[in-house]
Amino acid sequence: MSNSVHSPDLGEYRERARDWLRRATIPTVPLDLDGRFRVLRDWQRTLHEAGWVGITWSRDAGGQALSPWHQLAFSEELTRAGAPQPIGLIGLDVVGPSIDKFGTDQQRRTLLPRLLSGADIWCQGFSEPDAGSDLASLSTRAVPDGDDFVVDGQKVWTSWAPYAQWCALLVRTGDTGSRHRGISYLLVDMSSPGISVRPLVQMTGDTEFGEVFFDSVRVPRANLVGEVDGGWPIAQDTLSTERGWYTLRRQIEFSVGVQDAAAELCGHYEQAGASPSARVAAGLGRAAVAARALEAQTRRTIDRLVTSPGPNPMDSVDKLTVNELEQRIFASLVDLVGPGRTTTTAVRGLDTSRWTKEHYYSRAASIYGGTSQIQRTIIAERMLGLPRG
Amino acid sequence: MSNSVHSPDLGEYRERARDWLRRATIPTVPLDLDGRFRVLRDWQRTLHEAGWVGITWSRDAGGQALSPWHQLAFSEELTRAGAPQPIGLIGLDVVGPSIDKFGTDQQRRTLLPRLLSGADIWCQGFSEPDAGSDLASLSTRAVPDGDDFVVDGQKVWTSWAPYAQWCALLVRTGDTGSRHRGISYLLVDMSSPGISVRPLVQMTGDTEFGEVFFDSVRVPRANLVGEVDGGWPIAQDTLSTERGWYTLRRQIEFSVGVQDAAAELCGHYEQAGASPSARVAAGLGRAAVAARALEAQTRRTIDRLVTSPGPNPMDSVDKLTVNELEQRIFASLVDLVGPGRTTTTAVRGLDTSRWTKEHYYSRAASIYGGTSQIQRTIIAERMLGLPRG
């Protein structure tokens, strides 16, 4: 993959990654959540010890101080090697950079090393039942009380909530109507008394999302990031970066997915001595076109991560594009198993269970992380300059 | 076609229509607008003399006093015989019924017979450059002056404007901000001094739409339909009926269109001794599914025309459905000529010029007569009860 913004020569770095991955024991990820969490956390520690975690982070913060292209190259090699991503992505992509940029020395020193190694897994307490798309209306309250804040409220769509050691929490410290001007950014130890978690089962059967309830939870004032009522810009700053990295990682997974599907079909048709129908070829090709389009789009994402990090309406173009193309890729692929989709039987070599699950999951793409509707409004108003309501 | 709301047995009526059409001289419609108008007007006179115009109109108004099923059956037979519709549909479907229902005896007596026979062709001056979707904001003014109104303003999307003898005109008689409460319904002789017309050329090359300019045009008060400022409900009342008939007529044209395309393809493959590709079969089938879906939908339209005429949000479901399916039918059919679409050469027997033109025209379906966006808002607010902005 070539790049237009002076991408460094990554040949050697890639070779080193490939070499390491060849020698590494790629973990098999169990289906049960407990097992999955344990194995993926161990894998993050292994990656971290070998210097493959925090690739773009400063050395000061425990990272490798390399470019986004290095991160992308490693993610590609990881995925191509059939290895999972480290589990602590929310920490690595969102919370960690916020702590590094806006946190106190104390916070940086105590929290970042454990975040990188996977010793601490972070979750993100942003969305609420009545503040999803409209995050600025969140109502979980934090009231100062001595050296603590006392937190009451509820968060939702918190991933890995039952397993996380820490939570980056957006709370209302201003008046009820203060919207984004009255929000603070707290770091909450998930073992604090008063926190309870209820998992939400998704259509795919996955349960890594949950609701988190805060009942008079005491959080030390030392765990505040930035100023009181100053949490909104901190959240915005890294959400944009997160979106960029999310796009990049997903794009790699999709490309590899299309190649996996092609390899499955190939194996079948070679063995059967048969030739694929026009529908099979076109379905696979349609997925491949979408994956390539997304790859092309993400080259510009990485240009942006290098040259002008920070919120940009083009992030919403990326997100809308991922949503649309992810849905297209997996609709095209699952279409190839036809009536077999109700079973776990391989159809024409295709792993029916995998493609049906990916397809179900793709329906969430246009909802999670900001609905497609929200992205369209951002594009229209902030990029095209169409007048607000 | 069977119907659920006690449709009468139309066998004999259809047979009579078929018989008449077999004996009639079906006109060849010239491509130039002058010729087309002349031929189609003659055709309306011929149809009228034989009792095939105003089928659902009362005998009192010069009609046949038959049911909507009779009208539909005749339209079907007409289309299947390859014959054009009468040209004065705006008069027959919209203006005439309004005059019959809301006009004076004098208006009925002098205008309706000539409207039916095609001696007078009517156009409809509703939309304005700045009042398209938002008809209630129209600004063409009519100021009382002695026994006349003096009309100034501009209308647009007026079909057959250069040829029409009469225009049903919505004008503002109330204050500027009076919206639908300050609109009156006037009947305007198109030969009145001060009227000028500029044709608008469509993408298809057709020019039957035009802009109409009114410069101090005097219209006798006797040409007012209903009360001053009472024009809005008159327009609404028949617009709904018009939409129903429009849907019905279009559906017939689409069904016949799909059959024509199938016959063209058949002729080609029989002659070539070849078999159609999966893509050709699926494209034709896709159009056929859409045509059948629309046929099914219009059965309920006709039920409504019989049992509960008048505005109904289900009209908007019909219109949205026609828009969507018309575009699908012609996109599917024109897709079959492939790269041949840039030429006039028949491709696989298909009449390239016809299907490209129909396809271009279908893009207007979601705009003319109320955009798809307007229809969706009506459905959401009036049928689903979603809250207004």
Next chain:
Amino acid sequence: MAEHETTAVALELRDAVRQFLDKHATDDDQARRFDSADPADSADLVQGLADLGAFAVCAPESADGLGLGPAALVPLFTLFGERLVTGPVLEQCLLPGLLLEQLPDGLDPRAGALLRDAVVGERRVALADGGASLEWRDLLQGLETGPSGIEGTVGMARSAGEADVLVLVADGPEPAVALVEAPAPGLRVDPIEIQPNGSRFAAVTVAPGTTLLPLAEGEAARRLIVRIRAWTRLLLAAELAGLARRAVDDAVAYVKVRKQFGKPVGTFQAVKHIAATATARTVVAENVCRAAAEDAAGLPLEEFSAAAMAAKAYCSEFGPSVCEDAIQLHGGIGFTKELPLHRYYMRSLALRSWYGDETELSEALGRALLAAGGTRP
């Protein structure tokens, strides 16, 4: 019965079924049944429908049926879609009645007895037909007429694992339809591991020499097969329309109360337009099924078959798409098992490709149209 009596009986039955479902097919009941691979979980529901006469709808009155004809099943299956009534219901409602109605003369007495038992719900019927897909015929395989009768394998037969009686469809050069009682020597029924979808599947293998009860052969069998498939498609289409109806109704109700940015999300034009589009497509889906049912009696078989294909194609495309819109309108919660919505979507996808998705049916319909020289079908 006269037409208005037929209609009255059909409406009465539908109301009775609706009341029964209100009690015995709540969202919680249906959640349990939907995910289950065990027929026992839907036995009470099936028995209840039998008691109400749902399986007698299209059986002739001479066979203790209601004699309403299969068209009367269409509104019932729209209701079944709305209420997520799944399991072996379609085959049971359609096949015994249709076969008894189509084959009144000289029917093998044992076959007649089995079918009459099925009408009153005392036996479970399933269909072994390789024609449940055209593009995936390699997966479905199929039966054909061998030297000693119907033989072969059907890779996926819905509800076959829980059936006492299988209707075997051989659609090769020598078409035939027969019954086989399960279990029987020579008959293998191997359940297939499923993903939750509301139906169970088994592979059915009929060895040469299995004891069969022949129903039809030759042209009569060919026509019977066309008829069985056409009605199966139409009832699947009706179920898909019902699933869409429930999904869009749920979504509209939700966006009226769910607030974001200080007002119901249904206030936003983008939300309104998704809901309106989904509603229009649902209305058309309902009407395309209703129209095919209206036409059934009056149309030549091939034209009715085309009408059923068109209905199934429309509903296969827009049933799932309406459910997707409904999920989008719900936001994140629509994607979770907190609400029944996801089951409607999963069911709609399962039905989409059973007896043909929109792509293969469009192709089949196009070919039928071309074969007929451009006139109907």
Next chain:
Amino acid sequence: MAEHETTAVALELRDAVRQFLDKHATDDDQARRFDSADPADSADLVQGLADLGAFAVCAPESADGLGLGPAALVPLFTLFGERLVTGPVLEQCLLPGLLLEQLPDGLDPRAGALLRDAVVGERRVALADGGASLEWRDLLQGLETGPSGIEGTVGMARSAGEADVLVLVADGPEPAVALVEAPAPGLRVDPIEIQPNGSRFAAVTVAPGTTLLPLAEGEAARRLIVRIRAWTRLLLAAELAGLARRAVDDAVAYVKVRKQFGKPVGTFQAVKHIAATATARTVVAENVCRAAAEDAAGLPLEEFSAAAMAAKAYCSEFGPSVCEDAIQLHGGIGFTKELPLHRYYMRSLALRSWYGDETELSEALGRALLAAGGTRP
């Protein structure tokens, strides 16, 4: 030239072309040219582009070219799309340069002279290639290698009626590429009646024995044909992206000023969302072309061919769809000849199926992927 020099020259050229088009390709000019079946109507435009060096972009410096490589044409064709520059431009920009670059050694002297004339705009070049469509090969037909050289008929060859030199592509079992000067005994070029689309077409027939200037045979010809088609696809894709860009920009500008219900229609969420979706697709269309151009130098030919197919497939699908959105955003006026928009739509539809629409290219790409065992392309 070093890479940064190349880029500077390419940017300079693009600016010069843009300024030229500002003067000589106004909407009125383009309206006149677009509807015309007469090459004379675009002669001044073609000459202007020649004078600016547009046809020399990818020719080697040894042949008086700019030596920028065909990748430098991609941004130029996006611009051509934005400005509706049509006529025989693509063939003229691509073919002489590409052939001179690919066939430097042992090139027939007369062929070399013709191509060098074309680089400076003194001859017009067109391509006779039956592979401009896969599904409609029956319409396109094609050339093959006969006993005495290339022969056969190409049913539709773009701009062939106004060419002095035709590039003949024989893609049968014995691939070959050759030039023929027009007119020539044995060569028939029959103009085809067109519908307005910005291009003219002719049927080209090459009789056995026509005097040809051979360029390549065998494997070299096969690879040359793949390369010609890949670049043609990519430039068509770039033009489609440019058409989409212009359409969506016009629509956005329009909805900012056009008022309904007392406010700009761009205030309405439904309008915003159509504009946003169209914008996102346009950005991706631009980027998919740009990425393929970036990759061209580094990829094996078959992979570059796949990248070009993917770019063309994406732009074939979304180029016209963005124009449709733009028409919808304009309302009724968008459907008239009052605005240039309709020409962008008509042009996008013409380009959509030329060298493959999204359906046939998806199938071709899928087959290529399967042939490669699931790895790239």
